[in-house]
Amino acid sequence: MAEAEMETLVPALTITGASCQGCAKKIRAALEPLTGSTDRVEVDLENQTVALPADTDLADASQRVTDAGYPAEPLWQPALSVSGATCQGCARKIRNALEPLTGAPERTHVDLEKQTILLMPGIDRNEAAERVTEAGYPAQPLNEEEPAEPEQPEPEPNTAHQTPEPDKAPEVEAPAPASHDDQVQLSVTGATCASCVATIEKALMSVRGVTGAHMNLADNTATATGDADPDALVQAVESAGYGATVIEDPDAADEQKQAQDRKQYRDMMVKMAVSLGLGIGLMAYGMGFGSMMISDANQLTWINLGILTFAVMVVTGGHFFVGAAKAFRHHNANMDTLIALGTGTAWIYSMVVSLFPGVFPDMARHVYFEASAMIIGLINLGQALELRAKGKTSEAVRRLLDLRAKTARVIRDGEEQDIPVEQVRKGDHIRVRPGEKLPVDGVIVDGNTRIDESMLTGEPMPVNKASGDEVSAGTLNTHGSIVYEATRVGSETALAQIIRLVKKAQGSKPAIGRLADKISAVFVPSVMLVAVVTALAWFNFGPDPRVVHMMVAATTVLIIACPCALGLATPMSVIVGVGKAAEYGALIRQGDALQTAGKLDLVILDKTGTITEGHPAVTHVHAAEGGEDELLALAAGLEQHSEHPLAEAILERAKSDGAPKRSVIGFEALNGKGVQGELNGEPLRLGNRRWLESEGIDLAGLDEAARAITDEAGTPLFLARGGRALGVIGVADAIKEDSEAAIRRLHDAGIRVMMVTGDVQATAEAIARKAGIDDIRAEVLPEDKAEIVEEMRRKGHTVAMVGDGINDAPALAAADVGFAIGTGTDVAIESAAITLMRGSLHGVADAIQISRATVRNIHQNLFGAFIYNTLGIPIAAGVLYPVWGILMSPILAGAAMSLSSVTVVTNANRLRLFKPRHQSETQEGN
Amino acid sequence: MATVLVNLAGLVLMGAIVWWFWLSGSGDAGARHDHH
Numbered sequence: 001m002a003e004a005e006m007e008t009l010v011p012a013l014t015i016t017g018a019s020c021q022g023c024a025k026k027i028r029a030a031l032e033p034l035t036g037s038t039d040r041v042e043v044d045l046e047n048q049t050v051a052l053p054a055d056t057d058l059a060d061a062s063q064r065v066t067d068a069g070y071p072a073e074p075l076w077q078p079a080l081s082v083s084g085a086t087c088q089g090c091a092r093k094i095r096n097a098l099e100p101l102t103g104a105p106e107r108t109h110v111d112l113e114k115q116t117i118l119l120m121p122g123i124d125r126n127e128a129a130e131r132v133t134e135a136g137y138p139a140q141p142l143n144e145e146e147p148a149e150p151e152q153p154e155p156e157p158n159t160a161h162q163t164p165e166p167d168k169a170p171e172v173e174a175p176a177p178a179s180h181d182d183q184v185q186l187s188v189t190g191a192t193c194a195s196c197v198a199t200i201e202k203a204l205m206s207v208r209g210v211t212g213a214h215m216n217l218a219d220n221t222a223t224a225t226g227d228a229d230p231d232a233l234v235q236a237v238e239s240a241g242y243g244a245t246v247i248e249d250p251d252a253a254d255e256q257k258q259a260q261d262r263k264q265y266r267d268m269m270v271k272m273a274v275s276l277g278l279g280i281g282l283m284a285y286g287m288g289f290g291s292m293m294i295s296d297a298n299q300l301t302w303i304n305l306g307i308l309t310f311a312v313m314v315v316t317g318g319h320f321f322v323g324a325a326k327a328f329r330h331h332n333a334n335m336d337t338l339i340a341l342g343t344g345t346a347w348i349y350s351m352v353v354s355l356f357p358g359v360f361p362d363m364a365r366h367v368y369f370e371a372s373a374m375i376i377g378l379i380n381l382g383q384a385l386e387l388r389a390k391g392k393t394s395e396a397v398r399r400l401l402d403l404r405a406k407t408a409r410v411i412r413d414g415e416e417q418d419i420p421v422e423q424v425r426k427g428d429h430i431r432v433r434p435g436e437k438l439p440v441d442g443v444i445v446d447g448n449t450r451i452d453e454s455m456l457t458g459e460p461m462p463v464n465k466a467s468g469d470e471v472s473a474g475t476l477n478t479h480g481s482i483v484y485e486a487t488r489v490g491s492e493t494a495l496a497q498i499i500r501l502v503k504k505a506q507g508s509k510p511a512i513g514r515l516a517d518k519i520s521a522v523f524v525p526s527v528m529l530v531a532v533v534t535a536l537a538w539f540n541f542g543p544d545p546r547v548v549h550m551m552v553a554a555t556t557v558l559i560i561a562c563p564c565a566l567g568l569a570t571p572m573s574v575i576v577g578v579g580k581a582a583e584y585g586a587l588i589r590q591g592d593a594l595q596t597a598g599k600l601d602l603v604i605l606d607k608t609g610t611i612t613e614g615h616p617a618v619t620h621v622h623a624a625e626g627g628e629d630e631l632l633a634l635a636a637g638l639e640q641h642s643e644h645p646l647a648e649a650i651l652e653r654a655k656s657d658g659a660p661k662r663s664v665i666g667f668e669a670l671n672g673k674g675v676q677g678e679l680n681g682e683p684l685r686l687g688n689r690r691w692l693e694s695e696g697i698d699l700a701g702l703d704e705a706a707r708a709i710t711d712e713a714g715t716p717l718f719l720a721r722g723g724r725a726l727g728v729i730g731v732a733d734a735i736k737e738d739s740e741a742a743i744r745r746l747h748d749a750g751i752r753v754m755m756v757t758g759d760v761q762a763t764a765e766a767i768a769r770k771a772g773i774d775d776i777r778a779e780v781l782p783e784d785k786a787e788i789v790e791e792m793r794r795k796g797h798t799v800a801m802v803g804d805g806i807n808d809a810p811a812l813a814a815a816d817v818g819f820a821i822g823t824g825t826d827v828a829i830e831s832a833a834i835t836l837m838r839g840s841l842h843g844v845a846d847a848i849q850i851s852r853a854t855v856r857n858i859h860q861n862l863f864g865a866f867i868y869n870t871l872g873i874p875i876a877a878g879v880l881y882p883v884w885g886i887l888m889s890p891i892l893a894g895a896a897m898s899l900s901s902v903t904v905v906t907n908a909n910r911l912r913l914f915k916p917r918h919q920s921e922t923q924e925g926n
Numbered sequence: 927m928a929t930v931l932v933n934l935a936g937l938v939l940m941g942a943i944v945w946w947f948w949l950s951g952s953g954d955a956g957a958r959h960d961h962h
Contacts, residue, residue, distance in 0.1 A: 331946060331947060331950065332947075528943050532943070533940070539933070540929070
């Protein structure tokens, strides 16, 4: 969590009624969708305030906390009106100008849309207005009374999923905030790292009318929510230094992106060939036919070659210079800056030498045109290779996209017709033949079959489906022909939701990645300083020709210092890791969850539906007289009138065993005892021991069978006809076949396993024994589960909670990582950090193993990038020269830099080959 | 003379880098982005 703590959280809301850690948990959970992590919410119970990241949408935040049961209000008040603040750069200047008053830049909210500045109470508004005006933005203090007591934000029932908008508060008097749900999707080019994501999102947020922006690095698309003009969005992204086009048809986006990638790859390879060709040509010419030292004989030739080099640099490396200039104007420096400075320096030096050789001492009349050309060529080559490798990392999403059927055979007016899947409406009846993919979600109305759902759930065996069963889009009909009714179409299908979720998680950043971003942000300007220091050192202390050495060393430092590897290290691994997890049926919502899941040392399992099947089933049938079928037939005859879950279990078993239900009359359910009826004039009773014994029935002969049932956590139901005991039926919520193997895998991974259940101690112990659980908490109320999770966290454990995602929601949210198991419903997906698409606990072990592998991969990448820079920069600066006389060539630096990013991407790709251990057990288990 | 000028230029350049990227306009280093 150390990385998360580096972010400054600012007191942002006042709350009432939060009295304990449980409340704090609930508030953190309620705000998690806004902040991305519960670690980015601090609840101060003593002062009844909540601290949040500076850019949180306070209106939304206070609404969410209020909805969670703790009336909340934003702490901030609109204090100043301002004019001329048009972009995030202005907002920063204003924050900095107010820093002496507020204590930290984050303590100022600038609402660009409403041209308002929000401050915390107690800050002198007149002085603040003066300071902002001095900073170049005329500001006026706002009337203190009107918003001093901010009104309770009005409930907005449909804003729960509104994307956060920074710098916005509800109480500002201004045109109503845009609450449109319109979304514009852009295809973005040039965004290659996590920091680009932030820049593009900021650029989009600065466009009037935008209420939310999300850039997805995994597929290079940006989504802006609100009612902004699409052209303005494109312009905003372009002015931030990237390319953008509006995606008219989201379905075509993927193809569009692939086509774009292919084109970009081709372009880069051509550019690479041209610039590298020129560089090699120049080198060959200089070394073979002429000289790289300017003389009267070759001066004109080199001037011409210099002009040619310039032309090639503009054509093949122009984008570096344009990017560098744009960044520079915004007081930013990026990789383009280093490349532009490095190659630019080499070219300018060479050109000055060529034009005015007399100014330089003889030994310094060397030209480096070939270096400029070759560096640009090598970097283009590196980027092309990177692009290609990156394409592979998003294969998981592409594979999911490929699952979508293009057409559906719909039965309309009694006729079957093939129509594009987009035209399928809810309620349509669709025929699917064996071997075909299901186009939309629905319920089978006719036929039965086996359906391969492995692509969605990771469950390897086809599942039997019959009339009334639900089926999902993207799954494969392997057996019979079925007709089903469409219930969810288009973007509502489970498949579409999974794709959205995976894409979003792939674009998200775990804490470790945010740390890397912070480092790389200060990195580039620091490298520029190092380059100047290097140049001066060579100039003052180096051997002759000093000017040449100075130029070469500075250029090499600029070129070799590549934070690209640092910037790529995390996102690339996250993209692969999240995709890999999805392949095994574990949907990860946040990069943070991926990181935390790798650190888990305690897994708390809910019993019902998690370890067990979640519904009672008959486990034992023991007849004292007559056959088992007769016993079941009599019990089923009684229970067919009952709606109790135990009755369902008995009816189910009777049906599957082919035992016909006997007809029983005079049915009566006796609460806490059982059920009774009449068969051929004799009373027939099915119920617990106490009741039957109180009716004078002797159950002694069934004791042993009953004990076997209770030993396995089952409930014995005794059946008696008249005064005779006929037998006993054991009903239990059976442990899933593979729970034990999955728990063993968790143990193997060094993780303790605890079970929480509402059952009595004896039942819980029986299940724990059978499933191999280390620790149990029995007789726990659902609302106390979160408290147990809290307690374990306080003891220093990193805790995962595994539950069914609905009644376990508070505990799921309280845990470091919440796993919703086996449902795949919207509720589950929203409430847990990780959703397991199939009902097996193996998913937990798989997800943990994949997380560990991903975090290991990120560490390797970061370590590699760090080592590369810590070794590369001093060598480039010439530390080896005094001892061995080695000074690195700028060309070699260019090659090393390209190699470093290619290495990181390749290492991330290696993750694709990762397979969770014991996967074979999963298959056996199913 | 040339030596003094070059050193002076270097120092001015360093000052300019610090001023432009850290002190002026933006205190927010996080806005910078690397491009590869």
